[in-house]
Amino acid sequence: MAIREVLGLYRDLDSAVAAADALREAGFSRNEFEVLSNAPYPEGTFGEESGIHRLFVFPLIGAACGFAAGLLITGGTQLSFPLMTGGKPLLSIPPMIIIMYEGTMLGALIFTVLGVLFESRLPWIGRALYDPRITQGYIGILVRTAPEREARAIEALRKANPEDILTEGSKAGQQPARG
Amino acid sequence: MATHGHAHGHELQRTWELTPSDVLGSALGWLREVGRRLRTPLLICLLLFVVGIIAIVVIPLRQGFANRQAWTYVAAAFLYLMSTAAAAPALSTALRVARSHWRRPVNRAAEIWGVTLIIPFLLYLLLLPTFPGTEDRLSIWFGWPLSPWLWGAILMLTLTGAGYLFAWFSSLPDLAIVRDHGAPAQRGLAAWLSRGWIGSHLQWRFYEKVVNNIGVLYVLIYVAAMTVLASDFIIALIPGYFTAVFPAYFTITSFQAGIALTIVTMAVLRRWGGQTDYLGREQFWALGKLLLAFSLLWFYFWWSEFIIFWYGRTPREIEILKLLMAETYRWPFILSFALNFALPLLILMWNPIRRSITGPTVVGAIVLVGNLIDRIRLTSAAFSQPDSALLGHAHELKTLPAAYIPGIGDILILVGMIAGALALIFWAARYLPFPSVAEVAGGLWLRAHKPFKHARLIVIGKPE
Numbered sequence: 001m002a003i004r005e006v007l008g009l010y011r012d013l014d015s016a017v018a019a020a021d022a023l024r025e026a027g028f029s030r031n032e033f034e035v036l037s038n039a040p041y042p043e044g045t046f047g048e049e050s051g052i053h054r055l056f057v058f059p060l061i062g063a064a065c066g067f068a069a070g071l072l073i074t075g076g077t078q079l080s081f082p083l084m085t086g087g088k089p090l091l092s093i094p095p096m097i098i099i100m101y102e103g104t105m106l107g108a109l110i111f112t113v114l115g116v117l118f119e120s121r122l123p124w125i126g127r128a129l130y131d132p133r134i135t136q137g138y139i140g141i142l143v144r145t146a147p148e149r150e151a152r153a154i155e156a157l158r159k160a161n162p163e164d165i166l167t168e169g170s171k172a173g174q175q176p177a178r179g
Numbered sequence: 180m181a182t183h184g185h186a187h188g189h190e191l192q193r194t195w196e197l198t199p200s201d202v203l204g205s206a207l208g209w210l211r212e213v214g215r216r217l218r219t220p221l222l223i224c225l226l227l228f229v230v231g232i233i234a235i236v237v238i239p240l241r242q243g244f245a246n247r248q249a250w251t252y253v254a255a256a257f258l259y260l261m262s263t264a265a266a267a268p269a270l271s272t273a274l275r276v277a278r279s280h281w282r283r284p285v286n287r288a289a290e291i292w293g294v295t296l297i298i299p300f301l302l303y304l305l306l307l308p309t310f311p312g313t314e315d316r317l318s319i320w321f322g323w324p325l326s327p328w329l330w331g332a333i334l335m336l337t338l339t340g341a342g343y344l345f346a347w348f349s350s351l352p353d354l355a356i357v358r359d360h361g362a363p364a365q366r367g368l369a370a371w372l373s374r375g376w377i378g379s380h381l382q383w384r385f386y387e388k389v390v391n392n393i394g395v396l397y398v399l400i401y402v403a404a405m406t407v408l409a410s411d412f413i414i415a416l417i418p419g420y421f422t423a424v425f426p427a428y429f430t431i432t433s434f435q436a437g438i439a440l441t442i443v444t445m446a447v448l449r450r451w452g453g454q455t456d457y458l459g460r461e462q463f464w465a466l467g468k469l470l471l472a473f474s475l476l477w478f479y480f481w482w483s484e485f486i487i488f489w490y491g492r493t494p495r496e497i498e499i500l501k502l503l504m505a506e507t508y509r510w511p512f513i514l515s516f517a518l519n520f521a522l523p524l525l526i527l528m529w530n531p532i533r534r535s536i537t538g539p540t541v542v543g544a545i546v547l548v549g550n551l552i553d554r555i556r557l558t559s560a561a562f563s564q565p566d567s568a569l570l571g572h573a574h575e576l577k578t579l580p581a582a583y584i585p586g587i588g589d590i591l592i593l594v595g596m597i598a599g600a601l602a603l604i605f606w607a608a609r610y611l612p613f614p615s616v617a618e619v620a621g622g623l624w625l626r627a628h629k630p631f632k633h634a635r636l637i638v639i640g641k642p643e
Binding site: 106 | 322330359360379403
């Protein structure tokens with residue numbers, strides 16, 4: 001199903017909150033619009049519910065994988081080439097700890113990065129209506145909805161005195177600069 | 180004006196009465212001015228860095244990797260950068276995790292040092308061939324195959340990667356500002372680094388969590404890396420230096436130097452970077468308290484190690500004390516003791532000094548010098564031992580070596596590598612605005628100054 005995007009730009013926080021309220025009153029669900037800003041606002045400012053994220057799972061899985069890899073490298077090496085040294089046990093824990101710790105940290109780090117990219121949808125490869133004025137302090141309300149509801153979205157956004165309303169066809173709407 | 184009004188007898192900082200557009204205006208002003216302001220310091224640092232590289236090629240590289248003593252000041256430069264520049268991002272993480280608001284203008288000053296990590300990493304790779312394998316000598320690796328080379332390199336690579344990730348992700352929203360409003364010369368790299376950042380609610384939700392997660396990982400890797408470096412570069416190279424306290428001393432004193440570096444960076448930004456509205460007494464005072472605490476920890480860890488050797492009094496222990504503190508490197512040790520512990524304690528113990536901007540800045544500069552002397556002392560002592568003194572699992576220092584006196588080339592190497600790190604900072608400052616808009620503007624909603632009868636109170640919001 002085709003999705004149309006409409007971006008309302010607001011100079012101040014009150015207008016942006018009013019726009020979010022107007023969209024909700026017009027029957028748009030929270031999943032259909034997104035708030036864009038150049039600084040973070042406290043959770044719930046625009047009436048949104050705090051969602052559930054799974055970010056913590058990624059470093060845990062990565063750490064487990066890294067630990068297992070470290071254990072395999074160290075334990076496997078010592079068992080494959082069994083050399084008794086100074087009457088010490090074959091699986092000597094102290095030197096194994098260093099490499100297992102390295103593996104754990106490396107795994108956790110790599111998986112955290114992957115988790116970040118996955119959970120925050122970065123780099124954004126889809127379409128996103130955007131305007132550089134957002135990083136100038138304007139607050140954007142980005143509506144993603146069905147084509148037949150586009151006019152209704154524009155009407156709701158207008159109620160809150162926007163500075164500008166951009167649609168996919170309008171010239172001012174730009175993608176964030178790509179490398 | 181940096182501060183005005185009073186609360187509980189303390190001046191209130193102006194930062195929290197600014198509007199988001201004021202903060203953005205300051206950041207955009209920084210981006211406009213930074214290229215012109217930093218051109219000369221950048222060129223000077225680049226020149227010194229090139230001279231330092233030439234000195235490395237001409238002196239230690241020409242003498243070969245077998246002569247470890249020739250590499251003493253390369254190692255000192257490496258350990259000094261690891262103790263200062265690499266420690267600063269760890270401080271930033273600690274402040275973020277503590278969720279204080281005063282830290283918001285401080286974070287960028289600490290995190291920007293993460294961009295310098297490539298220099299210690301390259302120095303580490305250069306130094307690796309100077310170490311013998313660990314099969315026939317005492318080390319933390321217990322003769323593990325390819326140690327210390329491969330496993331140390333992996334650890335350093337992980338740390339460097341984590342440092343760059345931390346610096347990148349914590350700057351992502353500000354890089355988007357440079358992308359949209361920077362000069363054409365600034366936009367290209369900023370656009371590439373901030374691709375996809377639109378400041379959506381979803382992205383902001385992850386921003387803080389991700390920066391905290393990567394920061395915590397960085398600290399965990401940093402502590403492990405410093406423990407291994409303390410062992411590989413110092414303990415394992417001095418026969419008879421059996422100590423479990425030294426790695427902790429080495430790591431804790433690095434945190435101390437990281438705090439000192441952040442304070443000095445803040446003072447420079449305040450004096451020459453137009454940051455008086457953002458870096459005020461509140462930040463210097465808070466970090467001054469931390470610096471005092473870590474200066475006391477310097478003594479605690481040094482004492483914990485020293486008392487064991489002092490009371491043990493075996494010939495082995497006496498030789499170690501003579502080498503590191505009492506004879507060979509007596510003056511570097513006395514200076515280190517004075518600059519890392521005695522002077523910071525004597526200065527910062529006074530409330531009015533600790534609560535000032537000048538007091539913590541002066542002590543920060545003192546600690547940076549003290550840490551450098553300490554790292555030179557330790558590296559000079561450790562790198563004076565030839566391989567023959569270590570092999571055969573040597574348990575004792577056979578002969579007390581003479582003190583290593585640096586030549587002009589050594590000084591050029593040290594200065595050049597530090598200048599290289601500074602050059603990277605000056606270059607990065609073209610893309611990373613001060614103050615960080617995301618941090619400071621994001622904190623404006625959560626902190627305010629309110630009148631209460633005749634007083635003015637700081638009201639702090641906690642969103643969770």
